[in-house]
Amino acid sequence: MSHQCCRKQKVKRGLWSPEEDEKLIRFITIHGHGSWSSVPNLAGLERCGKSCRLRWINYLRPDLKRGSITEKEERIIVDIHRILGNRWAQIAKHLPGRTDNEVKNFWNSCIKKKLIAQGLDPNTHNLLSDYNYKLNHENNACKPSYHSHQQPTSTFTVVNSQMISGISSTDMKAPLIPFPMIPLAPDNNSPYPPLSHEFPSILTYEYQNPKTKAFLENESCMWAGGYEPIQSMIPEKRQAEQQLEIEKITSELASVGQNTDASFETSNFDFAESSLLPCGMYYNQSSIDQLAWDSWALQEKK
DNA sequence: AAATTCATCAACCGCGATACA
DNA sequence: CTGTATCGCGGTTGATGAATT
Known part of the structure:
Protein backbone atom coordinates (compact mmCIF):
# COMPACT_ATOMS: atom_id res chain seq x y z
CA MET A 1 0.00 0.00 0.00
CA ARG A 61 22.36 13.62 6.84
CA PRO A 62 25.80 15.20 7.05
CA ASP A 63 25.94 15.09 10.86
CA LEU A 64 25.69 11.33 11.04
CA LYS A 65 28.44 9.47 12.77
CA ARG A 66 29.83 6.64 10.66
CA GLY A 67 31.38 3.46 11.88
CA SER A 68 30.44 0.94 14.47
CA ILE A 69 28.94 1.72 17.83
CA THR A 70 31.65 2.20 20.40
CA GLU A 71 31.81 0.52 23.77
CA LYS A 72 30.94 3.78 25.45
CA GLU A 73 27.91 4.24 23.22
CA GLU A 74 26.91 0.64 23.87
CA ARG A 75 26.98 1.27 27.59
CA ILE A 76 24.87 4.40 27.21
CA ILE A 77 22.30 2.50 25.17
CA VAL A 78 22.00 -0.24 27.76
CA ASP A 79 21.78 2.15 30.67
CA ILE A 80 19.17 4.37 29.10
CA HIS A 81 17.21 1.43 27.78
CA ARG A 82 16.95 0.17 31.33
CA ILE A 83 15.13 3.37 32.16
CA LEU A 84 13.21 4.21 29.01
CA GLY A 85 12.65 0.80 27.40
CA ASN A 86 12.30 0.59 23.62
CA ARG A 87 12.11 4.33 23.10
CA TRP A 88 14.74 4.30 20.42
CA ALA A 89 14.36 7.88 19.34
CA GLN A 90 14.83 9.06 22.92
CA ILE A 91 17.84 6.83 23.39
CA ALA A 92 19.37 8.04 20.12
CA LYS A 93 19.17 11.62 21.38
CA HIS A 94 21.86 10.72 23.89
CA LEU A 95 24.16 9.53 21.11
CA PRO A 96 25.12 12.38 18.81
CA GLY A 97 25.21 11.31 15.18
CA ARG A 98 23.35 8.06 15.74
CA THR A 99 19.83 7.37 14.56
CA ASP A 100 16.97 5.61 16.26
CA ASN A 101 17.09 2.97 13.56
CA GLU A 102 20.77 2.35 14.17
CA VAL A 103 20.27 2.05 17.91
CA LYS A 104 17.32 -0.27 17.42
CA ASN A 105 19.22 -2.49 14.98
CA PHE A 106 22.22 -2.63 17.25
CA TRP A 107 20.01 -3.50 20.16
CA ASN A 108 18.25 -6.30 18.32
CA SER A 109 21.31 -7.78 16.66
CA CYS A 110 23.87 -7.38 19.38
CA ILE A 111 23.00 -6.10 22.83
CA LYS A 112 19.93 -8.28 23.27
CA LYS A 113 22.00 -11.41 22.81
CA LYS A 114 24.69 -10.26 25.17
CA LEU A 115 22.14 -9.55 27.89
CA ILE A 116 20.48 -12.92 27.40
CA ALA A 117 23.88 -14.62 27.51
CA GLN A 118 24.37 -12.95 30.88
CA GLY A 119 21.07 -14.29 32.10
CA LEU A 120 19.33 -10.94 31.93
CA ASP A 121 15.95 -10.27 30.44
CA PRO A 122 16.58 -7.66 27.73
CA ASN A 123 13.19 -6.10 28.34
CA THR A 124 13.38 -5.61 32.07
CA HIS A 125 17.14 -5.97 32.66
CA ASN A 126 16.27 -8.26 35.53
CA LEU A 127 17.53 -11.77 35.93
CA LEU A 128 15.71 -14.22 33.71
CA SER A 129 13.62 -16.45 35.92
CA ASP A 130 14.86 -19.71 34.39
CA TYR A 131 18.39 -18.45 34.70
CA ASN A 132 17.76 -17.73 38.33
CA TYR A 133 16.39 -21.22 38.69
CA LYS A 134 19.54 -22.66 37.19
CA LEU A 135 21.64 -20.59 39.52
CA ASN A 136 19.88 -22.06 42.50
CA HIS A 137 19.85 -25.64 41.28
CA GLU A 138 23.04 -26.21 39.34
CA ASN A 139 26.20 -25.83 41.29
CA ASN A 140 28.70 -24.78 38.71
CA ALA A 141 26.55 -23.99 35.76
CA CYS A 142 26.72 -20.56 34.21
CA LYS A 143 27.12 -17.86 36.76
CA PRO A 144 26.37 -14.21 36.53
CA SER A 145 29.30 -12.13 35.43
CA TYR A 146 30.51 -11.15 38.85
CA HIS A 147 30.98 -14.81 39.70
CA SER A 148 33.02 -15.69 36.72
CA HIS A 149 36.66 -15.28 35.86
CA GLN A 150 36.25 -15.51 32.13
CA GLN A 151 33.24 -13.34 31.93
CA PRO A 152 33.44 -9.66 32.62
CA THR A 153 34.12 -8.99 28.98
CA SER A 154 31.14 -6.92 28.11
CA THR A 155 29.94 -3.57 29.25
CA PHE A 156 27.07 -5.16 31.12
CA THR A 157 28.83 -6.10 34.28
CA VAL A 158 27.01 -3.62 36.41
CA VAL A 159 26.53 -5.58 39.54
CA ASN A 160 22.84 -5.80 39.64
CA SER A 161 21.28 -5.47 43.04
CA GLN A 162 18.95 -8.37 42.26
CA MET A 163 21.91 -10.64 41.65
CA ILE A 164 23.31 -9.75 44.98
CA SER A 165 20.21 -10.08 47.04
CA GLY A 166 19.14 -13.18 45.13
CA ILE A 167 15.69 -11.77 44.66
CA SER A 168 13.93 -13.63 41.89
CA SER A 169 13.11 -11.58 38.86
CA THR A 170 9.52 -12.68 39.20
CA ASP A 171 9.40 -10.90 42.53
CA MET A 172 10.55 -7.71 40.97
CA LYS A 173 8.23 -4.97 39.94
CA ALA A 174 9.78 -4.29 36.60
CA PRO A 175 10.76 -1.97 35.18
CA LEU A 176 12.48 -0.22 38.01
CA ILE A 177 11.60 3.40 38.36
CA PRO A 178 14.88 5.23 38.66
CA PHE A 179 14.98 7.85 41.28
CA PRO A 180 15.68 10.92 39.15
CA MET A 181 12.70 10.10 36.95
CA ILE A 182 10.38 11.33 39.64
CA PRO A 183 9.42 14.68 38.24
CA LEU A 184 9.38 17.21 41.00
CA ALA A 185 8.90 20.80 40.24
CA PRO A 186 10.02 22.77 43.27
CA ASP A 187 7.92 25.64 42.03
CA ASN A 188 4.42 24.34 41.36
CA ASN A 189 3.52 27.46 39.49
CA SER A 190 6.38 27.12 37.09
CA PRO A 191 5.32 25.98 33.62
CA TYR A 192 8.69 24.31 33.15
CA PRO A 193 10.01 20.94 34.23
CA PRO A 194 12.61 20.86 36.97
CA LEU A 195 16.16 21.53 35.92
CA SER A 196 19.07 19.57 37.27
CA HIS A 197 19.83 22.02 40.04
CA GLU A 198 16.23 21.76 41.18
CA PHE A 199 16.06 18.10 40.57
CA PRO A 200 15.95 15.66 43.45
CA SER A 201 19.48 14.45 43.03
CA ILE A 202 20.52 12.52 46.07
CA LEU A 203 23.71 14.51 46.13
CA THR A 204 22.11 17.84 46.21
CA TYR A 205 18.80 17.36 47.91
CA GLU A 206 20.01 18.99 51.03
CA TYR A 207 20.17 22.17 49.05
CA GLN A 208 16.66 21.86 47.71
CA ASN A 209 13.96 24.10 48.95
CA PRO A 210 12.06 22.90 52.01
CA LYS A 211 9.14 21.53 50.00
CA THR A 212 11.37 19.29 47.91
CA LYS A 213 13.42 18.24 50.87
CA ALA A 214 10.30 17.24 52.77
CA PHE A 215 9.18 15.17 49.82
CA LEU A 216 12.49 13.40 49.62
CA GLU A 217 12.54 12.59 53.27
CA ASN A 218 9.07 11.11 53.29
CA GLU A 219 8.91 9.49 49.90
CA SER A 220 10.13 6.02 49.12
CA CYS A 221 12.11 4.89 46.18
CA MET A 222 12.71 1.53 44.66
CA TRP A 223 16.04 0.15 45.61
CA ALA A 224 17.44 -3.36 45.54
CA GLY A 225 14.12 -4.83 44.61
CA GLY A 226 12.11 -3.10 47.27
CA TYR A 227 11.18 0.29 48.58
CA GLU A 228 13.37 2.09 50.99
CA PRO A 229 13.16 5.54 52.41
CA ILE A 230 15.22 7.85 50.36
CA GLN A 231 17.30 8.98 53.31
CA SER A 232 18.94 5.58 53.28
CA MET A 233 20.24 6.22 49.83
CA ILE A 234 22.57 9.04 50.69
CA PRO A 235 25.93 8.37 49.07
CA GLU A 236 27.93 7.62 52.20
CA LYS A 237 25.43 5.10 53.40
CA ARG A 238 25.03 3.56 49.98
CA GLN A 239 28.77 3.27 49.58
CA ALA A 240 28.98 1.51 52.91
CA GLU A 241 26.19 -0.84 51.87
CA GLN A 242 28.00 -1.62 48.66
CA GLN A 243 31.16 -2.39 50.57
CA LEU A 244 29.25 -4.77 52.83
CA GLU A 245 27.67 -6.46 49.85
CA ILE A 246 31.03 -6.86 48.16
CA GLU A 247 32.48 -8.40 51.29
CA LYS A 248 29.53 -10.74 51.59
CA ILE A 249 29.87 -11.94 48.00
CA THR A 250 33.61 -12.27 48.35
CA SER A 251 33.32 -14.47 51.41
CA GLU A 252 30.57 -16.55 49.80
CA LEU A 253 32.73 -17.14 46.77
CA ALA A 254 35.74 -17.92 48.90
CA SER A 255 33.75 -20.48 50.85
CA VAL A 256 33.09 -22.45 47.66
CA GLY A 257 36.72 -22.17 46.61
CA GLN A 258 36.26 -19.57 43.90
CA ASN A 259 38.62 -16.79 43.13
CA THR A 260 37.10 -13.59 44.29
CA ASP A 261 36.84 -10.82 41.84
CA ALA A 262 33.49 -9.52 42.92
CA SER A 263 33.36 -5.79 42.67
CA PHE A 264 31.04 -3.01 41.82
CA GLU A 265 32.04 -1.52 38.57
CA THR A 266 31.01 1.74 40.11
CA SER A 267 33.06 1.38 43.24
CA ASN A 268 35.56 3.97 42.13
CA PHE A 269 32.75 6.26 41.20
CA ASP A 270 33.24 9.92 41.88
CA PHE A 271 30.26 11.03 43.84
CA ALA A 272 31.06 14.63 43.31
CA GLU A 273 30.57 14.41 39.57
CA SER A 274 27.35 12.53 39.09
CA SER A 275 24.18 11.44 40.70
CA LEU A 276 23.31 8.10 42.14
CA LEU A 277 20.55 5.98 40.74
CA PRO A 278 19.13 2.77 42.06
CA CYS A 279 20.57 -0.48 40.74
CA GLY A 280 24.13 0.71 40.67
CA MET A 281 23.51 3.04 37.79
CA TYR A 282 25.20 6.33 37.55
CA TYR A 283 24.58 9.14 35.15
CA ASN A 284 26.23 12.39 34.51
CA GLN A 285 24.18 15.45 35.09
CA SER A 286 23.40 16.17 31.45
CA SER A 287 21.83 12.75 31.01
CA ILE A 288 19.73 13.39 34.03
CA ASP A 289 18.63 16.70 32.64
CA GLN A 290 17.52 14.98 29.48
CA LEU A 291 15.80 12.19 31.36
CA ALA A 292 14.11 14.72 33.56
CA TRP A 293 12.71 16.47 30.54
CA ASP A 294 11.70 13.21 28.89
CA SER A 295 10.01 12.02 32.02
CA TRP A 296 8.29 15.32 32.55
CA ALA A 297 7.06 15.37 28.97
CA LEU A 298 5.71 11.86 29.37
CA GLN A 299 3.89 12.75 32.57
CA GLU A 300 2.42 15.81 30.92
CA LYS A 301 1.01 13.69 28.11
CA LYS A 302 -0.85 11.39 30.47
C1' DA B 1 32.11 -26.13 -4.43
C1' DA B 2 27.32 -25.85 -3.53
C1' DA B 3 23.63 -25.46 -0.40
C1' DT B 4 21.93 -23.86 3.68
C1' DT B 5 21.70 -21.12 7.72
C1' DC B 6 22.71 -16.98 10.17
C1' DA B 7 23.49 -12.01 11.07
C1' DT B 8 23.09 -7.47 9.84
C1' DC B 9 20.81 -3.40 8.74
C1' DA B 10 18.35 -0.48 5.24
C1' DA B 11 13.90 0.16 4.23
C1' DC B 12 9.06 -0.46 4.73
C1' DC B 13 4.56 -0.57 7.22
C1' DG B 14 1.08 0.85 10.20
C1' DC B 15 -0.28 3.55 13.89
C1' DG B 16 -0.82 7.52 16.93
C1' DA B 17 -0.07 12.41 17.34
C1' DT B 18 -0.33 16.78 15.42
C1' DA B 19 -1.46 20.45 12.19
C1' DC B 20 -4.54 22.55 9.49
C1' DA B 21 -8.50 23.53 6.55
C1' DC C 1 -16.01 19.37 15.71
C1' DT C 2 -14.55 16.61 11.66
C1' DG C 3 -11.77 14.99 8.10
C1' DT C 4 -7.44 14.87 5.77
C1' DA C 5 -2.49 15.33 5.29
C1' DT C 6 1.78 14.85 7.28
C1' DC C 7 5.21 13.59 10.59
C1' DG C 8 7.66 10.65 13.69
C1' DC C 9 8.05 6.47 15.94
C1' DG C 10 8.54 1.46 16.89
C1' DG C 11 7.95 -3.07 14.99
C1' DT C 12 8.95 -5.88 11.23
C1' DT C 13 10.63 -7.51 6.79
C1' DG C 14 13.67 -8.96 3.41
C1' DA C 15 18.02 -8.36 0.64
C1' DT C 16 22.61 -9.21 1.10
C1' DG C 17 26.90 -11.08 2.46
C1' DA C 18 29.25 -14.11 5.78
C1' DA C 19 29.61 -18.32 8.07
C1' DT C 20 28.65 -23.00 8.42
C1' DT C 21 27.43 -27.53 6.87
Missing part, protein backbone atom coordinates in the same frame (compact mmCIF):
# COMPACT_ATOMS: atom_id res chain seq x y z
CA SER A 2 1.42 3.38 -0.89
CA HIS A 3 1.35 6.34 1.43
CA GLN A 4 -1.14 9.15 1.19
CA CYS A 5 1.58 11.51 0.10
CA CYS A 6 2.43 9.47 -2.97
CA ARG A 7 -0.76 7.68 -3.85
CA LYS A 8 -0.91 9.10 -7.34
CA GLN A 9 2.76 8.85 -8.16
CA LYS A 10 4.61 5.87 -9.47
CA VAL A 11 6.94 5.12 -6.69
CA LYS A 12 10.24 3.30 -6.58
CA ARG A 13 10.99 1.12 -3.60
CA GLY A 14 13.88 -0.78 -2.15
CA LEU A 15 17.50 0.25 -1.90
CA TRP A 16 18.55 3.69 -2.98
CA SER A 17 20.94 4.11 -5.90
CA PRO A 18 23.89 6.52 -5.70
CA GLU A 19 22.15 8.70 -8.30
CA GLU A 20 19.04 8.97 -6.16
CA ASP A 21 21.16 9.78 -3.13
CA GLU A 22 22.89 12.51 -5.05
CA LYS A 23 19.60 14.06 -6.17
CA LEU A 24 18.26 14.06 -2.63
CA ILE A 25 21.44 15.48 -1.12
CA ARG A 26 21.62 18.22 -3.74
CA PHE A 27 18.01 19.21 -3.28
CA ILE A 28 18.00 19.26 0.50
CA THR A 29 21.36 20.99 0.74
CA ILE A 30 20.06 23.82 -1.40
CA HIS A 31 16.39 24.03 -0.40
CA GLY A 32 16.00 22.17 2.87
CA HIS A 33 13.28 19.56 3.03
CA GLY A 34 10.29 21.75 3.87
CA SER A 35 7.37 19.43 3.35
CA TRP A 36 8.67 15.93 2.79
CA SER A 37 5.69 15.06 0.65
CA SER A 38 6.77 17.61 -1.93
CA VAL A 39 10.45 16.68 -1.90
CA PRO A 40 10.29 13.78 -4.41
CA ASN A 41 8.64 15.90 -7.13
CA LEU A 42 10.89 18.89 -6.60
CA ALA A 43 14.02 16.76 -6.37
CA GLY A 44 13.10 14.66 -9.40
CA LEU A 45 12.81 11.42 -7.49
CA GLU A 46 10.31 8.64 -8.08
CA ARG A 47 10.05 7.95 -4.40
CA CYS A 48 7.48 8.78 -1.82
CA GLY A 49 8.16 11.56 0.66
CA LYS A 50 8.32 9.18 3.51
CA SER A 51 11.05 7.19 1.83
CA CYS A 52 13.03 10.39 1.14
CA ARG A 53 12.73 11.48 4.74
CA LEU A 54 13.92 8.13 6.00
CA ARG A 55 16.85 8.01 3.60
CA TRP A 56 17.95 11.50 4.62
CA ILE A 57 17.55 11.00 8.35
CA ASN A 58 19.10 7.55 8.53
CA TYR A 59 21.79 7.74 5.92
CA LEU A 60 22.46 11.00 4.09
